[in-house]
Amino acid sequence: MSDLHAKVQQVFDEPGCSTNQAKLTRDRKKGCSKLLAPGAAAGGCAFDGAKIALQPITDVAHLIHGPIACEGNSWDGRGSKSSSSQLYRTSFTTDMTEQDIVFGGEKHLYKAIKEIAEKYNPAAVFVYQTCISAMIGDDLEAVCKAAARKLGMPVIPVNVPGFVGSKNLGNKLAGEVLLDHVIGTQEPEDTTPYDINIIGEYNLSGELWQVRPLLDELGIRILACISGDAKYHEVARSHRARAAMMVCSKAMINVARKMEERYGIPYFEGSFYGISDMSDALRNIARLLVDRGAAIELLARTEAVIAREESRAWQRIAPYRPSLLGKRVLLFTGGVKSWSIVAALQEAGLIIAGTSVKKSTPGDKERIKELMKDDMHMFDDLKPREMYKMLKDAQVDIMLSGGRSQFVALKAKMPWLDINQERHEAYAGYEGVVALVREIAKALSNPIWNQIRKPAPWENTATLNERAIHIA
Ligand code: SF4
Numbered sequence: 001m002s003d004l005h006a007k008v009q010q011v012f013d014e015p016g017c018s019t020n021q022a023k024l025t026r027d028r029k030k031g032c033s034k035l036l037a038p039g040a041a042a043g044g045c046a047f048d049g050a051k052i053a054l055q056p057i058t059d060v061a062h063l064i065h066g067p068i069a070c071e072g073n074s075w076d077g078r079g080s081k082s083s084s085s086q087l088y089r090t091s092f093t094t095d096m097t098e099q100d101i102v103f104g105g106e107k108h109l110y111k112a113i114k115e116i117a118e119k120y121n122p123a124a125v126f127v128y129q130t131c132i133s134a135m136i137g138d139d140l141e142a143v144c145k146a147a148a149r150k151l152g153m154p155v156i157p158v159n160v161p162g163f164v165g166s167k168n169l170g171n172k173l174a175g176e177v178l179l180d181h182v183i184g185t186q187e188p189e190d191t192t193p194y195d196i197n198i199i200g201e202y203n204l205s206g207e208l209w210q211v212r213p214l215l216d217e218l219g220i221r222i223l224a225c226i227s228g229d230a231k232y233h234e235v236a237r238s239h240r241a242r243a244a245m246m247v248c249s250k251a252m253i254n255v256a257r258k259m260e261e262r263y264g265i266p267y268f269e270g271s272f273y274g275i276s277d278m279s280d281a282l283r284n285i286a287r288l289l290v291d292r293g294a295a296i297e298l299l300a301r302t303e304a305v306i307a308r309e310e311s312r313a314w315q316r317i318a319p320y321r322p323s324l325l326g327k328r329v330l331l332f333t334g335g336v337k338s339w340s341i342v343a344a345l346q347e348a349g350l351i352i353a354g355t356s357v358k359k360s361t362p363g364d365k366e367r368i369k370e371l372m373k374d375d376m377h378m379f380d381d382l383k384p385r386e387m388y389k390m391l392k393d394a395q396v397d398i399m400l401s402g403g404r405s406q407f408v409a410l411k412a413k414m415p416w417l418d419i420n421q422e423r424h425e426a427y428a429g430y431e432g433v434v435a436l437v438r439e440i441a442k443a444l445s446n447p448i449w450n451q452i453r454k455p456a457p458w459e460n461t462a463t464l465n466e467r468a469i470h471i472a
Pocket residue numbers: 045046047048066069070073129130131132161162163
């Protein structure tokens with residue numbers, strides 16, 4: 001447990017995290033987790049965060065050492081897609097009982113790992129600690145080590161029990177697990193000056209696949225995506241990449257920074273959402289690769305692809321623009337970078353009536369301020385009642401948010417679109433921005449809104465009077 005404590009302190013002290021660095025030393029020691037208000041939704045524990053970050057590694061068996069409810073809580077919460085193995089979606093748990101709690105669960109855990117290895121032959125087994133197994137003192141690391149030796153396969157301890165903190169802390173500790181046990185443990189068969197890593201991208205609804213074809217066309221190889229649609233061996237070999245793009249800084253900044261420190265892989269923070277951000281991402285990848293030995297003509301080829309794709313995307317967006325121009329959006333998201341989505345929506349001609357910045361870093365907030373010209377419409381927290389009022393008073397035309405706040409919009413009888421991690425549509429790259437615009441246009445023009453805003457037949461006084469006369 002002292003190792004875990006040290007690791008948590010290390011993550012809280014991450015030099016690459018601007019939020020941490022902006023804090024006083026005293027506040028930094030307290031960590032990033034906030035005390036929860038009684039009755040407020042917790043939003044996931046550290047174990048949940050670790051699972052979210054690692055489960056997209058597709059050919060691995062993810063085994064939860066704990067009561068079945070922990071796995072039930074965290075299983076397949078995000079729609080990370082796989083291009084091959086589906087093993088990552090199989091739910092494995094030791095389903096600890098009172099007997100394990102009294103006698104210890106280590107033997108039970110070892111048997112479970114052995115059974116998985118024999119039945120499924122996975123590339124590796126990731127074993128997740130939970131509150132109960134940690135509190136009774138099960139030595140996850142020792143069991144994993146013994147199992148790895150006996151079974152001759154990687155068995156990786158993910159010692160991130162829920163009680164250590166928030167979901168976001170869990171994301172970062174999962175990154176530490178990869179750094180300590182996976183990255184750098186295998187060598188790629190070949191390397192090229194065009195190899196990159198993408199860090200903090202989870203291939204939600206297949207978003208990575210909206211970007212990959214362009215990289216393929218440019219001859220740029222994704223050595224590893226950490227962790228969307230990743231295979232175990234790709235992550236293990238990712239230390240040989242020439243450059244990296246960090247997509248979600250909140251989740252995996254420690255991985256990007258430490259890989260730069262340990263293996264000399266430079267990184268930049270970018271986004272695949274919106275036309276200009278997508279183009280910037282391609283430019284930055286090309287520039288970093290050229291700096292690290294790729295042929296300089298990559299820059300010109302990248303510009304040519306950008307010019308072609310931008311023009312194609314604008315052409316496809318054009319038919320939707322008249323119906324979107326001037327429409328006001330309330331953006332309530334913590335899942336994807338708020339600035340990135342703000343830019344994408346503005347490009348489509350929409351007006352941002354307000355955006356949440358609760359989960360944004362100081363850098364993200366600055367960028368939003370720049371895009372929106374002021375910070376008047378940035379909310380740290382918007383209560384459902386206020387959200388409802390904005391929608392009901394028609395101060396906005398549509399809300400883009402996660403599933404949890406959809407009912408506020410539906411109660412106000414206003415269009416709503418799912419933009420968070422659980423969404424079923426992919427919105428990355430040039431393809432994605434066209435899809436986003438199309439979905440917003442569809443939601444706004446859906447005839448259901450006019451229908452449900454009309455009074456119900458039994459509320460219509462004329463109909464009631466007519467009926468009264470008829471009865472009389
Ligand atoms: S807080 Fe603990 S018991 Fe609850 S889901 Fe997370 S790991 Fe399991």
